[in-house]
Structure formats: C-alpha cells, structure tokens
Amino acid sequence: MSDLDELEERAIFVLREAYRRVAPLGMLWSIGKDSTALLWLARKAFLGRVPFPVSLLDTGLEFPEVYAFRDEMIAAWGLEYRNEACPGEAEVDQTLPPAGRAAARKTEGLKQLVRRERWKGVILGIRRDEQATRAKDRVFSPRREDGSWDFRDQPPELWDYYRTAVPDGAHLRIHPLLHWTELDVWRYTQREGIPFCPLYLARDGRRFRSLGESNITFPIASEAATLDALIAELEATTAPERAGRAMDHESEDAFERLRAAGYM
Amino acid sequence: MSERAFPVVFAGHVDHGKSTLVARLVLDTGGFPDGRLDELRRASERRGVPLELSFLLDAFQVERDQAVTIDASRVWFRSPQRRYEVIDAPGHREFVRHAVSAAGDARAAVLVVDAREGVSEQTRRHALLLPLLGVRDAIVVVNKMDAVDFARERFDAVAGEARTLAQRTGLELRAIVPAVARDGDGVVARGARMPWHEGPTLLEALDALPEARRDRDVPMRLPVQDVYRRDEVRIAVGTVDEGVLRAGDDVVILPSGEGSHVEELIAFPAAPERAPAGTAIGVRLRGVPFVRPGDVLADPAAVPAIAEALDVTVFWLGEERLAAGDFAQMRCGTRDTGVVVERIDARIDVATGERVAAEALERNEVYEVRLRCTEPAIVETRPASSLGRFALYRGDAIGGGGLVRAVVNRRARRSSPNVAAQRSGVDAERRAARWGHRGAVVWLTGLPSAGKSTLARELEAALFAAGWNTYVLDGDTVRTGLNGDLGFSAEDRRENVRRVGEVAGLFADSGAIAIVALVSPNAADRDAARAVVPGRFHEVYVRADRATCEARDAKGLYRRAHAGEIADFTGVTAPYEPPAAPELVVDTARRPVEDCAAELVAYVRRVAANDAAPAGAPAVSR
Numbered sequence: 001m002s003d004l005d006e007l008e009e010r011a012i013f014v015l016r017e018a019y020r021r022v023a024p025l026g027m028l029w030s031i032g033k034d035s036t037a038l039l040w041l042a043r044k045a046f047l048g049r050v051p052f053p054v055s056l057l058d059t060g061l062e063f064p065e066v067y068a069f070r071d072e073m074i075a076a077w078g079l080e081y082r083n084e085a086c087p088g089e090a091e092v093d094q095t096l097p098p099a100g101r102a103a104a105r106k107t108e109g110l111k112q113l114v115r116r117e118r119w120k121g122v123i124l125g126i127r128r129d130e131q132a133t134r135a136k137d138r139v140f141s142p143r144r145e146d147g148s149w150d151f152r153d154q155p156p157e158l159w160d161y162y163r164t165a166v167p168d169g170a171h172l173r174i175h176p177l178l179h180w181t182e183l184d185v186w187r188y189t190q191r192e193g194i195p196f197c198p199l200y201l202a203r204d205g206r207r208f209r210s211l212g213e214s215n216i217t218f219p220i221a222s223e224a225a226t227l228d229a230l231i232a233e234l235e236a237t238t239a240p241e242r243a244g245r246a247m248d249h250e251s252e253d254a255f256e257r258l259r260a261a262g263y264m
Numbered sequence: 265m266s267e268r269a270f271p272v273v274f275a276g277h278v279d280h281g282k283s284t285l286v287a288r289l290v291l292d293t294g295g296f297p298d299g300r301l302d303e304l305r306r307a308s309e310r311r312g313v314p315l316e317l318s319f320l321l322d323a324f325q326v327e328r329d330q331a332v333t334i335d336a337s338r339v340w341f342r343s344p345q346r347r348y349e350v351i352d353a354p355g356h357r358e359f360v361r362h363a364v365s366a367a368g369d370a371r372a373a374v375l376v377v378d379a380r381e382g383v384s385e386q387t388r389r390h391a392l393l394l395p396l397l398g399v400r401d402a403i404v405v406v407n408k409m410d411a412v413d414f415a416r417e418r419f420d421a422v423a424g425e426a427r428t429l430a431q432r433t434g435l436e437l438r439a440i441v442p443a444v445a446r447d448g449d450g451v452v453a454r455g456a457r458m459p460w461h462e463g464p465t466l467l468e469a470l471d472a473l474p475e476a477r478r479d480r481d482v483p484m485r486l487p488v489q490d491v492y493r494r495d496e497v498r499i500a501v502g503t504v505d506e507g508v509l510r511a512g513d514d515v516v517i518l519p520s521g522e523g524s525h526v527e528e529l530i531a532f533p534a535a536p537e538r539a540p541a542g543t544a545i546g547v548r549l550r551g552v553p554f555v556r557p558g559d560v561l562a563d564p565a566a567v568p569a570i571a572e573a574l575d576v577t578v579f580w581l582g583e584e585r586l587a588a589g590d591f592a593q594m595r596c597g598t599r600d601t602g603v604v605v606e607r608i609d610a611r612i613d614v615a616t617g618e619r620v621a622a623e624a625l626e627r628n629e630v631y632e633v634r635l636r637c638t639e640p641a642i643v644e645t646r647p648a649s650s651l652g653r654f655a656l657y658r659g660d661a662i663g664g665g666g667l668v669r670a671v672v673n674r675r676a677r678r679s680s681p682n683v684a685a686q687r688s689g690v691d692a693e694r695r696a697a698r699w700g701h702r703g704a705v706v707w708l709t710g711l712p713s714a715g716k717s718t719l720a721r722e723l724e725a726a727l728f729a730a731g732w733n734t735y736v737l738d739g740d741t742v743r744t745g746l747n748g749d750l751g752f753s754a755e756d757r758r759e760n761v762r763r764v765g766e767v768a769g770l771f772a773d774s775g776a777i778a779i780v781a782l783v784s785p786n787a788a789d790r791d792a793a794r795a796v797v798p799g800r801f802h803e804v805y806v807r808a809d810r811a812t813c814e815a816r817d818a819k820g821l822y823r824r825a826h827a828g829e830i831a832d833f834t835g836v837t838a839p840y841e842p843p844a845a846p847e848l849v850v851d852t853a854r855r856p857v858e859d860c861a862a863e864l865v866a867y868v869r870r871v872a873a874n875d876a877a878p879a880g881a882p883a884v885s886r
Contacts, residue, residue: 001542003268012544013489013503020490020557047494047501047546048532128338132323136335138365151324154335156361156581158397158665159368161595161655179349179369181269181340240297252307253325 004188008041011176013160014139015045015123018174019052021164022121028110028264029054029081031066032211033196034125036073037185038177040194042123043077052123053080057109059102060085061213069197076195084113093261099216099246100254107263111147114171121172124264129181130241131248133256138162139178145169147262173264182241183234190227201225210242218244269340269349272470273370273399275363277384278355281407282376283318283333285445286352289466290320292452295341317446321352332356336366345471355386360393360628361581364665367394372401372473373435374466375426379412379442383425389614392630393579395434396667398647402435403469409458410444416460432617439469482506483563484513485644485651486547487597490557499530499546500555502598505650507563509539509547517553518560519570519640525550558599560642560651568651571641573606573672578633578656580625582663586656587624592663594641596654602638603656609633625664634672643668695775696874699733703772704872705765705797706864707780709790709843710806711835712821713813715852715860719806720781722861723868727777730869734777737764752832758789765793772797777872785840802871804864805846808853810835847871 001009018025027042027050029035042050056062056070074081086109089101096104114122128135138154140162155163166172177185189196199208206219207230220239224230242248248255255263274282290296300320307328308316319328321337333354341348351370353363367373373394377387394402404426412418423440430437442450442461449455452467464472484507488500509515513526529535530546539545549555562568580586586605594603609632610619625631644651647667655665696702706723708716720736727734742764743750750756761784771778784790794801813835814822825833832838848867850860 001540006268006542009503009542009544016489016501016544044532045544046532047492047499047530129340132321132337135321135337135339136323152326152334154362154365156365156662156665157368158365158655158662159653160650161662161665163661165660167660179338238294238296238298240299243299252303252310256323256325 004184004191007180007184008044008188010179011038011041012045014162014174014176015042017160017162017164018121018123018140018172018176019046022172022174024117024119025052025121025123026082026113026117026119027052027054027123028125029056029070029079030125030211031056031062031070031073031197032125033189033200034127034177034180034185036196037189037192037194038123038125039073039077039079040192041176050077050079053082053117055082055084055113057084057086057106057113059105059109059213061102061215063199063211063214065199066197066211069195073195084109087112096257097247097251097254100258102213102216103247103258103263104261107147107258107261110264111262114147119171120166121174123174123176125177126175126264127177127180127182127185131255133259134178137173137175137178139175140164141173141175142166143171143173143262147171149260149262151260183231186227186231186234190231201227201230208244210245212245212247216246218246220244269347270372270470270473270475271349271351271370272372272374272473273351273353273363273367273394274374274376275353275367275387275390275394276355276376277378277381277386278332278357280355280376280378280381280384280387281445282355283321283337283352284316285374285376285405285407285443285451285466286339286350287317287320288445288448288451289350290339290341291317292448293341293343293467295339296320334359335362338366343467343471348470353390355390357386357389357628360386360389363390364393364397364579364581367397367399370397370399371476372403372438372470373399374470375402375404375435376407376445377404377422377426379406379408379418379422382422383429385614388429389628391429391433391435392612392614392617396577396579396630398653400434400436401438401473402430403438403466403473404430404440405445405450405466406440406442407445409442409449410447414442414457416458419458419461438473439464441466441469483566484509484515484561485563485568485649486515486545486561487599487642487650488555488557488559488561489598491555492546497548498552498555499548500559500561501544501546502561503544504539504541505597506541506648508541509543509545509561510537514564515549515561516564516567517549517555518562518567518642520554520559522553523564524553524555524561558597560597560599568642568644568649569671569673571637571643571668571671571673573634573636574603574641574643574668575609575632575634575670575672576654576666576668577612577630578625578664578666579630580627580664582625582658582661583627584658584663585624585626586658586663591638593657594635594637594654595657596641596643596668597651599642601641603635603641604638606634606636632669633666643671645670692773692775699775701732701775701777701869701872701874702800703775703777703797704800704802704868705768705772705778705780705793706802706804706868707768707782707784707790707793708804708806709782709784709846711808711810711813711840712783712833713816713818714806714808715857716781716783716806718857719804719850719852719861719864720779722857723779723864726861726865727868732777733775734779735771736779736781737768737771739764739782742767754832758786761786761789762792765789765796768793769796772800777868783834783840785834785838787841787843790843802848802868803843803846804867805843805849806860807842807849807851812853 092104611622
C-alpha cells in the first residue's frame, strides 16, 4: 500500500466510525480543497453517496468562484446541502482583531447550526499541519455545550479507539483528515481526479494557497497553473500554508482564542 | 525517497528537553516554515527568555507561559533518507494519557534523558508503556550534555541506566546518542564538543531504524465495522486487518460460526480484485447470512478465539479507580463487549518492573488483570492484530487500554504462532536409563463400571512396587481439578479427553508410565490422544458387557441415567465406540479382575521395558 492508500483507509475508517456511532451527524464544507477531498472520501466510505447533510458557514464574503464551484458540485454529487448564513459582524466579540471577526461569525454560525440541527457530530476537514493548535487536536474532539474546546483536558485516543459519545448538549468534532498534510491532500486530489476550485491555480502570476473570506485572504506569487506544477511548488516551498490568512497573524494567540471559543 | 512519513514519538521525563530536541531536529533539517523562527523569537522576547525553540510545538499560551508541554503535537520533516512525522509527547505525570494517545500511532520512540538527572520516573513509565502500545524500537538521547561538561563518564553512566531499563521493559535500543538539543550538538550536526562519541547522531540513528514489517502469511480477518443496505442487498463494510480477502473466498462469520462465501467485493467507484490488509472494503456474502457490526469475517482455516474471559495487560488512565467486580465496556476491533474485572493479578511497578499486589487499577499504572466477558469477545493474542488490542470505556470516555495476553476459555484451542515447542535438553534415552523403563501412556477405555479405575489402581500399585515411575489420571479425579470448568456437552466431553491426552503425553515425555482410566467413548478422540505420543500409546479395551456393568453400577450412574437424571450417558443414551484395534483387550466380565490385572501388568512391563520395540502392532489377548 502507498502512503496515500494508508491515509485514505484511515480516513474512511473514521468516517464509518462516525456514521455508525454518532447521530445525528453533519459535515462542514468550506468548498476548499480539504473538505472537498473529504467529501470524496465520504462517497468512498458510503459506497457512492454522502449519507448526511453538508453545510457551508456562509459569511456572504466567499469569492464568486467558490460559490460557482459549490453549485456545480452539489449537482454533480447529489449532495444534501444546507446553506448556513452566519450572524452579522456586529453580533460578535468586538475585542477581536478585525480579521478575526469573520472567523468569529463562522464560530457563531456553527453554534447555531449545531444547536438547531441537534447534531451530535460535525465532520470537518482540518489538518494538524495547518496550524500549531490544530496539531494538538483529537480525531474525535468533544466540544462543550457552548461549542468551546477544553484543550487542557482532551480525552485519550488509543490506536483506532475513540471517544464516540458525549453528554446531552455537547457535540463531537470529527477530523478524518487530521493526519494529512497539505501536500498529501493535493497528491490525493490529483490521484483520484477530485474537482477543485480554480482559484488554487495560478492566473497572471498569482494563486490562492488557502481560501477564506475575500476581504481577508490574499493570493501568493506563483506560476503553478496546473496541478503538477502546484505539487512541485509545494514540494519545494518553505512558506507556510496560511501565510495569506490575515486572521492567524494579528497576535500570537489569535488562532488559539478562536479555536478555544469553538472555531474549526 | 519514500513519501510515507515514518512516525516517531519523542518521550521521556518532563523538562528533559523533548520539545526543544524535536524543534532543533526540524530546524536543522530545513523544516521550519518561513517566518516561524522570527515568530518564536518574538514569543520568547515577550516572555523575557532566550530563543525558546520548543515554542514550535508548545503552541498554547499556557504551555509557553509555564514552559511545559500539556498535549502532544506533531510536526513533519525530511532527512536525506525519508519523511518523518514527529509526535512530541508530554513528559509530565499529569499528562500520561496524552503521551499514550500520541504513542499509539508511532513505529519507534526517541527517549530523551537529561544527562544530569539520568533515567527518571516518567522515563521509566514511558519505557514500560511503549511496548504495550506496539512500539519496540527506541533511540535514547542523553540531552543537555553541556550541563555535565560533555563528560564521557556521565554519558556512559546514563547509557548504562538506559540499557538496564530497555532490557527490563522489552524495548529494543537501536542507538544511544549524546546531545545538546538547544545548540544542536549530536542532533543533525555532530558538533565539535564530544569528539569521543563514535556512534551516530540522532538523525543518523533515525535513518537507520527499520521500516515496519507486515506479516504476509497470516489468515484473513475483517472486523465488520458496519452493515449498509444498497438496493435490498446487505453489504458488510470494514477494514481488512490481516491477510488478503478476495471475491470467491470462503469465510466464517464470528461469533456465530456460520460459514459463508464472498460473492463480491464492493467499493466506490470501483472494486479491487483483492483487498490486502489495510483496505477499507465492502463485502456481499452468499445468501442472507446474519452479520452485524462487531462481527468478524475470518479465514475458515484459522479463526480467532471467541473468549469468555481474558488475561490482559492493561494501563489505566481514568481518574476513577477500577476495582475487582467493576464493569467496563471493552472495544476490541470493531466489537463492543461488556467486561467485569474478575481479579487483579498484579501491578507492574514502574520503578523496578516487579509484579506487586494491587487492590484496584489506579491512574497511570500498568496491571495484569483477568476480565470476564458478559458476551463473547473475538480476540487474538498477537498485538499486531487489532483484535489483540483493546480500549476500556467507563461511561462515554476511554479509561484505559491494553493487550490480550491469553484467552481463558474452554474452547480456545488455536496455538499462537509465537509459541514454539522447546526441545528438552534431557532426551528419552537418559530418562529411560534413570527410571529403568520407557515413558508410555496406557489408555484404559470402556463402558462405565467396566473396571477401568480398579485395573488402573492395580497396575499403578504393581509397577510402583517394582520401582517404576507411574501415575494414574482418572476421569473422575481430573474432572475435579484440571477439567473442573468442563460440563458434559459433547464438546466438553471431547475437550475433557483432549486435555487428559495432552497431560498423559507430558507424563510419558517425562519418562513416567501415565495410566489413564477414562470412558472416552469416541474412537476419534482416542486417536487424537494416540497422536500426542506416537509409538508410546497403548490402548487397552476394558471390556464388559452392558448387563454386567449395569449390575455393578459402582456409582449408581446407570440407575440415574435410566431415571432420566443424566442426559447422554454412555452405554444408555449415548453410544460407545469400541476400539477397532486396541493394543490389549481385557474382559472383566468373563475373567476375575485379578487375572486381568496381572495380564495388564505383564503387558506393560514388556512393552515399556528398556529393550522393547515401539508399540504399534496390536497385541490382542483374550
């Protein structure tokens, strides 16, 4: 088996474990490369269909190309899609730095989504190598009733055995791609022929390496106009993936505060 | 270069420098992302400390402020040889559960030891836990060598402690490396300050670690994770744990034992022809067999054990103690089974490795325990199998985990591939020379009350008086001890005979004359006992017609059988298969028992004499 096979099998195992043991279950789809690859994995795990609803936490600020790609994919894969409009900026913590407020809107959006749908489990495409606090998360990660993350007291996970139940009101964040790296996702996308939003490929010497709200996400200089070129670029680069995401960099603890409060 | 990331866990006592060592390794192999070093420099300045590399992993504010790793983290780097996934485990006693969670994914460990303090409590605890998590290969880094003036004597002393520890816990030490993580000596670059060290640097030692071996010739096991329905067809899904599954294979569904056949492998978008270990696959079985999540599909040639009770090694992580009589939910493979702690055999002392008495399972300690299953568990005794590892849940949370050491079970009969029969250094000739006769099994079979026990006692007394080494294994006697767990079902009777055959064989091997007095009604079971000691097995048919036996009815059993109090009583309601070709027949209905005994004694003295030819040809006497 190749390394991609091993990552794939483990992700499928986690998806099936979630579906077997956690209900009701939903999935967040940011329309980015990670959660789109994760949707593909869900189709593999459940033999061709995605058996739970998928939601975008919609701030209304995604790039137009992202919305267009979303609509194509919903039709092509027959997804049960539920758009989740996030609360406005005025309703979130005003002490957060400006770029963090979009993230806070999504956090609030996720809370209202989970509360309304009574989800016990939310599947997400986050990865350890994206960000140092994500590196410390669990595959099945319990969240308290208010959606917050008690990162000081995470439960043990042994081999393939996870905590798959939480008290009433609380929920589990389920992370099948936690062990993947950025490069793994792209190599897998290439191998499987998974569609992705065209903004990731270079146009006029610039491309997006990570997609967020259009007002706080910036492209990088790149000539990678094909998937092959993109992979070659990532194999050589030492620039971090989220360098173009302003929300991470406003203060040392910006991301930790967001995540502790319930951000993805 | 291999793309597969080799997972290594960095473990050891708190403050011995694990996170700094990991960060140094990543930095010196060029794995720091742009801007990250500046970020760490700023974070360090803000706290008024010199550049703190460990902040690469210690990302939480509380970790940075208190300079301690709370939860495990992961980073990746490349050597010229391969990619690595580094798992940085916390070393504080409080966070052993995080260290354990992290180490389960690793293939090898780096144990970091402070040169000043040497092997410490959490070093020992981690060294004890790592092999239980499946991690055997280890490298020891003796860190902070600058604090002991790069003294070779100090390094040698700590290396000695590490070797002793590894030997005790079963870790395989691949290298011991002196280092200064903060400055980089001995990590990637050799540095000039320890010219006496001739062994590898840490990176060289990592590159020399062997890739994991996967056993190829193991029987197929597919723990069923779930059952999906598609167009009215039931599809069992799961990840092949061991062996290879193909369409057309015969399988057994456990625990029911029902046989079935793989009609089709199913996957999206296309099914493979074969599914080797590690493949997530769907299976359509022939007919409509009853298969549920938690079942196991297995190669019919060798099935896993179905356990009623288990001897396990367990590490406990829960805040609450777990005492004898307490209930927990066991997850093993994909199966959930209720278990009750039957007894706690020992705690493994972290400091000494000794087994000591324990009342209950306490947090962060390791125990040997017997678990009684409230429903059948399906297990293997090899830790490489996911059926050999389990987690114990208390309520919603994982309270501990461990490895299956043995199945405590009447039905478990599969020998482990790890068990190899050892040849004794004392051979049969030397034993025969000592006792003056050869070891043998004299197997007396016949109807109840045919006179087997009486003849056995007579034979034993006569041989013993002649100076022979002999012992009687009587059916009733072994049932009170060795076979006290067996009932009188067909299966249990067969097991009763099998065990007596095995034990008699051991007596014969030791040079003794084992005399067995057992109804043993089935020819096949007696043949199996014969196969244990080829050439030294003497089947003696103690013959007496049923009327005679009923008239004797020494134990009142015939009467009770006729009264319906005993089901399946041999000779009344269950058949007896007389031997087709016994070595000796003695008829107690037609001849006085003394004559029969004398004939039997003479026979045994002849065939077990030192100069006797091996048994085999029937020597029927009437």
